[in-house]
Amino acid sequence: MMTIEDPMNKKQAIPELKVHHKSAKKQELRSTIFAYVVLIALALLWLYPIMWIVLHSFRVEFRDGILIGTVVSHYIPKGFGLNNFVNLFQNTLFPRWFLNTLFVATVSFILSTIMTLSVAYVMSKIKFRQRKLFLNIAIIVGLFPGFMSMIAIYYILKALGLTETLFALILVYSAGSGLGFYVAKGFFDIIPNSLIESARIDGATNLIIFTKIVLPISKPIIIYTALLAFTGPWMDFIFARVILGETNRHLHTVAVGLYYMVHGSQYADGNQFTMFAAGSLIVAVPIVTLFLMMQRYYIEGVTAGAVKG
């Protein structure tokens, strides 16, 4: 090995590198090929379950004239068609579930986005006396597991005889959303205070500063917050299951409805898996498309949150 102090060694090192240039190139090529092999293998492994669901959703196979809905062991279906989708819309409450979820997601994403951004902005840019106190309380309350309050809310609703409603679910999703303000606060922190102060000098009120100056330049964080709030209800399974109850089938969201189709309930039927796959596809396509379109904002938000800790 050479040392830094000796310039002689360095000079010798250069021709040496040239000699090894060819083999280095070869090695580079080999490691690149290896990288591609790994990536292709992993991509297949990650895409396989998705492909599998897609194939199942279009699978149409009959046994004694009855559509087979169970999982089968052959890889490529023997027949394709839209029967599962037709069944899903004609014989289940899926359209209703879809509208329920759309309703819950729309209302709670509007509420959550407004509340999260409000709290984040206050914590970041408005100086008031108890600011630090509020920040500390918010952090401690944020540690309360949502799971714990969910179980309590379940019992409270039951005791009050309030039938499980979508409205209750919306409140559960959005009421505490303001506590998830860290990522947005991190974003607002970067906005220079001078911008706000100069607007103040020009006589702008805090409302004007927030809505006309800060929000217009905060598109990335608005999209990130809204994206998570909107997709949340489509992905959540357990809160919806507990709050909405098992028997109120017409109130279910897609996640609960589809889950009960294949699993653990009086409605479960081993022969409905292909229908489950069809429903999953209908839910997944818009959500995944939305995510991929907003990918940039999602990655920005996630990495900002992670690195700041």
Place this chain on the structure above:
Amino acid sequence: MDQDVSKHNGFIRFIQNTMNSVLSGGKQYITRFKTGSIGTKMSHLVMGSGNIYHKQFAKGLIFLGLQVLFLSIFIFNPEINNTPIGFKALGNFITLGTEEGTLFGALADNSMLMLLFGVVTFGLIMVFIITYLTNIKSAYASDLLVRSGAKPTTFKDDVTALFDSRFHVLLLTPTIIGVLTFTILPTLFMIFIAFTDFDREVRPGLNLFKWVGFENFTAIFTGTGEIAERFFPVLGWTLIWAFFATFTCYIAGILLALVINKRTVKFKKLWRTVFILTIALPQFISLLAMQQILSEHGPVNAALLNIGLIDEPFAFLSQAKTATTARISVLTINLWIGVPYTMLMTSGILMNVPKDTYEAAQIDGASKRQAFFNITAPYIIFITTPYLITSFIGNITSFNIIFLLTGGEPNVPGNIAGKTDLLVTWLYRLTIEEGDVNIGSVIAIFTFIITASATLISYRRSKAYKEEDTFQ
């Protein structure tokens, strides 16, 4: 050593500050009473009179209305489902009901609602005290304005202030109300339940339950019953799960990010998108699909049978013969879920590895491997430590993966907690499915203590907290 001293001082300073502010706050109210106008003095008895005295009628009437509302709740004790809210509720909170139900259909006192309404009433009293103090402050503020020769603020001024000098009040109020009713109240309720005997035998409204002190805690931690027997195994598996789930995903995710970010690899965005796809896919879909893929008739078993590795379908998940099989299966599937996140996180970081250090090292003749282990790796580890801690905490409470894949099974004969049950899934089965709410609450409190202390330690050490003020 130094750190300990400063922490200690910090704590003492915190106590001192609190004491001081309480004292000076108290003093302020005494001066307000002594030097305030007759209106302010009246406000101590009839809320809003100070404001009405200064002709701030709208504000005064709102205070007065609130006082009437609060007092009538406390005095008349309105009932919901035959259970009162108000001063009676405080007494009920202590007894949790005395009227037993009878076989002939007479309903018992509803202990659960009594407990709940006791907490609600206590909350109402707190809100009332705050409103009361605000009322005095508001009256005195008008006194001061008048004394300095100005006019007291009009109702319109007060409303406009909400959009400017008191904008934070407007923005925070919805969240404060939401958090109080949907986080703090239910959490307090759960904590209190942990000190009662509200188990599967009790149906609120038909039977009573009562306070039992720390009995549930001792039953879990020192008892010999069914619950105590399962508690430590479940806790142990929860920690093992959290540890392995965090580190396997972390290491695999970093390796994947390194491969994707390799200089010679093309279509970086495409590769990344493939993995983001799985983040975007709702977990109930991917996990239920995984469960079917690994099921008896699923494609994995079919493939293994075809190759001849096995003679009969292999049970990977809830039917697994040993706990270890099921546990390895869930940890493996967790990689599918978790690796894309770490990959995303570290991809961003990898692009920011300080280039000059890297180049300097290469000029010095460091090999690629040396550069990686001495520069890239320490940098990644340093910068992702907070993420590591948050994901460890997240894994302790990761409900979906276990619940949707195995439901906590394989089961232990004659016991509720299965071999793959985490504290949270066990908690779910105990409360929602079995009705042992008291034991469930103890476990919830315990889980909260674990995650909260881990978070607080990491948070106080984090850059974001220490440098919070430098951003300002």
